[in-house]
Amino acid sequence: MSLAGKKTLGVAMVGYAFMGAAHSQAWRTVHRAFDVPVVPEMKVLYGRTRDAAEAAAGKLGWAQAGTDWREVLGRDDVDIVDICTPGDTHAEIAIAALAAGKHVLCEKPLANTVQEAEEMVAAARAARERGVRAMVGFNYRRTPALALARDMIAAGRLGRIAHVRAQYLQDWIVDPEFPLVWRLRKESAGSGALGDIGAHIIDLTQFVTGQRLTGVSALTETFVKERPLPSAATGLSGTGSTEKGAVTVDDAALFFGRLDGGGLASFEATRFATGRKNAMRIEVNGSTGSLAFDFEFMNELHFYDGTEPAAEAGFRRILVTEPDHPYIGAWWPPGHGLGYEHTFTHEIRDFLLAVESGTDPAPSFEDGLGIQRVLAAVQDSAESRSLWVDIPLT
């Protein structure tokens, strides 16, 4: 299938660090792997400093670099704005881009506060009326194994759901000398493990089960209260790394809640689980079966079919690399696994399909707001001796 003659859409990206690199790989690859109806053109990357932005643009495959993202609002050759910055800038960029008629893909969490998220939803709704699309980037939904899990639950394979057990375990700040980076400051990151990785397992729980959390009880902790300030990257006066600053976000968040289908869900998000590198795990137990997943083994989904005779039943490891599995047809033969970056390629594929077909991509900004409300309820409960906090579903 030739790309010749296919429609193109211009793309701008704001931010170029971890998420920027991952998104760029996806923008470069999506039309090479999938038969998408439009071909993205990587027009411009925006960063704070010119040298760094230009180096990143060259390396990552963007035609130009810029330092003022507002410039994009007036560019006719840009149709899509991809926001890969820290959470405190999401609202401003997304609202302006949508107002300018750009489709927006915004990294998660949608915002740092419920109020910002509500304003973004309002902007997305107004844009939708004009055929402009907005999506929040919970990329893990596009892990083939998790997309399969959702499909199996939607098809009724698990029956009535009693339990969800979700964990996101990392260990990258166990060392108390690890510096006070932006992800450890409330003003830039909003929250700590909770918003960064807890948001993912909240989204996955709701995505995989098709249900919503109706309330939570929570406990949070900051194990290391002060950390060295990060060294100045450049400049005369040196690093300053002997000074310390207060950690203003949580290191770990534990919470449990109820699903609107009657089940219970437990959550744990932490950056202090020594030895767990990216253990985003979810297990769902239903009346007729169970599913279990761990991102450290991202090509596997474990399924227990409770309708089999007891003597032959068991958790089976489905290697999610078959042509029949979600997204896999575009890739390699069975047993030839995918990696982390593929989740972004799949996300952008789905985004492009939605944009081109004039439908709303998922997760929507409304979905992102829903998660923001769960995050806020968790923080409220944690500040109120774990007292139960109801979550409004509207």
Added chain:
Amino acid sequence: MSLAGKKTLGVAMVGYAFMGAAHSQAWRTVHRAFDVPVVPEMKVLYGRTRDAAEAAAGKLGWAQAGTDWREVLGRDDVDIVDICTPGDTHAEIAIAALAAGKHVLCEKPLANTVQEAEEMVAAARAARERGVRAMVGFNYRRTPALALARDMIAAGRLGRIAHVRAQYLQDWIVDPEFPLVWRLRKESAGSGALGDIGAHIIDLTQFVTGQRLTGVSALTETFVKERPLPSAATGLSGTGSTEKGAVTVDDAALFFGRLDGGGLASFEATRFATGRKNAMRIEVNGSTGSLAFDFEFMNELHFYDGTEPAAEAGFRRILVTEPDHPYIGAWWPPGHGLGYEHTFTHEIRDFLLAVESGTDPAPSFEDGLGIQRVLAAVQDSAESRSLWVDIPLT
């Protein structure tokens, strides 16, 4: 090493169902495998009905059968009373036996209420003054892998503990037609998943870490509110199995708490985790390492040594079958695993060693009371919209 000339101790057992069979296997085996200083003599088994008690005594290897356990109080040939009945009878039997100068091994949970447990502790303290010993049977402590975990943590291999993640997952009552057995009635069992299996993971958390829970927040649920009454085993009036009765205990209990060393612990006990048969799991994350265990793989302990270079670090599966491992020297060569029943043989070995050496066995009735207080706090919190409940440590 011959048994000839060794001192013997007479043993009586009350109850002969699941726990009775497991304990009998241990009483028959302990001196065959271990070099214990005393040899148990299985004198008498007590049950409610003569025929059943006699059949059980013959099958399980007890010299006699009886129907009135009070008879044991006056028997000089019985030194030890082993209580394997449901929780509502523990206090009466244990207190009487201790008063009569019998050493007591009592199945867990110690009692159905904090008040009963306090009375049992008082009886055990009085007995201790007279050299009479009391122990509560949290057998899982004697799983070699868990004894090893305790030793490794005590030796400082994990550093400062940030997280405990404990689960006890079963699925034997997922079917709503499963009958209303005694374990599902508050008057006999005290609580449901909470006291039956939740008690084990509370004990293990405290045993393995050497720390105590200082407070909890909890959520419980009874998914199936009514179940068929069990058929009458004998008698005129038939089975009645089409009638239903109310389930008066929890099907699942979720809670989290704080440890007195500053860490967080999360717990989940459920009988609704389809496909999980006896998944008693515990993971401990410390500043320099982690340990993970699942009873479905009882001969394995997973250890992450955070002091290794990052390029070579990883969770290692320690096959806990080496002569250097706790209890293993008595058994088979490396790689020849043990089973569930061995936990009881180890428990009774430790009990006999304590009795003979005149020291207090662990877990003591005080330990059992401590767990009872955690169970009560969990229930209090669950009844108060998950509000935090502090646990008195004395």
Added chain:
Amino acid sequence: MSLAGKKTLGVAMVGYAFMGAAHSQAWRTVHRAFDVPVVPEMKVLYGRTRDAAEAAAGKLGWAQAGTDWREVLGRDDVDIVDICTPGDTHAEIAIAALAAGKHVLCEKPLANTVQEAEEMVAAARAARERGVRAMVGFNYRRTPALALARDMIAAGRLGRIAHVRAQYLQDWIVDPEFPLVWRLRKESAGSGALGDIGAHIIDLTQFVTGQRLTGVSALTETFVKERPLPSAATGLSGTGSTEKGAVTVDDAALFFGRLDGGGLASFEATRFATGRKNAMRIEVNGSTGSLAFDFEFMNELHFYDGTEPAAEAGFRRILVTEPDHPYIGAWWPPGHGLGYEHTFTHEIRDFLLAVESGTDPAPSFEDGLGIQRVLAAVQDSAESRSLWVDIPLT
């Protein structure tokens, strides 16, 4: 079910080391766990030295000890002789015991040579005419997971078998200073890894598939050619442990062969697989499914059902602890695993059932001879530059 009034059979055991301890545990337990029609009475244990034999008898639960096994031939109170000695004495003891009308359970391998095995088969056939039974102790067949594997293959769940992949990996003599024990001397052990552990995977391959090996090609190796002589346990002349002696058996044996159903089988038996403690593994691939097993995880059987839709197929871990699984009904609830020693309890249960019902137990001495012929063919091929050696099936 009471044991009262049940018929009893007297048992004598020859040898009391590793196998003797394991068999004793089984003789003590079999009627306590299973509803066997006869109750074994542990009459007498024979060893080479009086003190050791008496200590062992006391410890292991035998009523008497003796030093001359020939004495058993005239004892009317002994019905069964259980042979747990090294392989070089099997033939003499078994033939004499069968001639004296004793049922015989003989440890594997049946003998050290094909000729001895043939003589034992002749004795067993003659005894069979008189209602006297003989069985060779390939205990691993009685692992519930492997009995289940056999049942599933016999039921056609795997279709036509293409591959068997069998390994028995240990590491207990990797250290070149490990002494020259009897298992490392040809005159006592017959062969090394080949006969000791290779025999088990040959038996399992044939047992599980129901097929026979028709020929093999082989390679053997002795990595450590000389080892320290073992210290004299007692006596004047001291230990001699600085002297070395030649290792006269293989450390490792690799071979592959053809099955009479058209499939291929590969085998590896070694004591030099560092880190593998008792990894007796077998995988069977058929046209419609596969099974995999590893004794280090003895309570699990992995099954791939190739008839499922590709999107849901996967190797499933069957936890072989359900009441419907072979042998499990006698034991504990689901998820409460068994250990190594249970394989012997199951073996003796099946032996008693056969003896009492007047049928032939399996594996028979003929089966043991068949395995001896495979072992001999392996050695022949290994000595002939791996040239293929056919195996007579009669």
Added chain:
Amino acid sequence: MSLAGKKTLGVAMVGYAFMGAAHSQAWRTVHRAFDVPVVPEMKVLYGRTRDAAEAAAGKLGWAQAGTDWREVLGRDDVDIVDICTPGDTHAEIAIAALAAGKHVLCEKPLANTVQEAEEMVAAARAARERGVRAMVGFNYRRTPALALARDMIAAGRLGRIAHVRAQYLQDWIVDPEFPLVWRLRKESAGSGALGDIGAHIIDLTQFVTGQRLTGVSALTETFVKERPLPSAATGLSGTGSTEKGAVTVDDAALFFGRLDGGGLASFEATRFATGRKNAMRIEVNGSTGSLAFDFEFMNELHFYDGTEPAAEAGFRRILVTEPDHPYIGAWWPPGHGLGYEHTFTHEIRDFLLAVESGTDPAPSFEDGLGIQRVLAAVQDSAESRSLWVDIPLT
């Protein structure tokens, strides 16, 4: 690091099917992820038919398409020829391209016969004199976990190697109705499972251990002797799929051999291992440690450190996603795994580094010839009743 001003090298690719797609992804990505000294320019793709070649070129990112690969010999803008065709055309293309001064990357196996491979080696040697480089594409060497395994063995972590256990298990032709594609015909593929996947595990064994095979004994089998002819892709007379043709290659190959360091190695390559999708496995046992790998879990390496105390030793799962691991620094944070395609990106990165630095890339054509000789020895032995065949090392 900007790409601006970097030297570029023009690349041509011959073939565009499975390997062509994987290589294209790598050519597009290598300079985006790695800081390579030269930037590849994807000039032209050659295929047999114009339409298909043009569609593939557009999809995969090549600037042009052509149908006659010989055209490349005269193109000054092409510096590298990447050969992704079936094995029967490798020799002709590679020899011509090298003669024309093009660096060559040739897919494995190097050729279909030893003689072709020898001619290719001669061409590579002549080209090397002129600074022209040749590499054979055993991509799996560039799996980070396997590169780590090689490094650990080279550093002496395993001591003296006793065993290699290598398997490559797939199941894609278990169905006898699977058609007679080119990989099942000797004239195009040279051999079956042996050359296609067996070649990989031979290379890995030698790569990881740094040792060479000195001889082998082998057994091969074709389970399904006839298969339906593939439908004609185009043409008047229809598909012909009801006709059958003879399968002229092996379905499975088993062999074992000796390494020049004194160890033993066993191999199994099959396409009939139901449920195993791409289980390329290797385990190495040395005197002080062991390593194990399975490509179905490509981000993990299992390491047993035999120098640890027995009570704490165990196979550890190293998640090979740390910045210190081979190739990983270019990618994502710990725990964010890579996929199959990354092996090619790493391969091409190493190829570009070698080309630019004027050193010889590995594996060389000489390495490819060495593997060809092992493949030939396997076939010889299999045709001679498994008789041992020595392998010349020169």
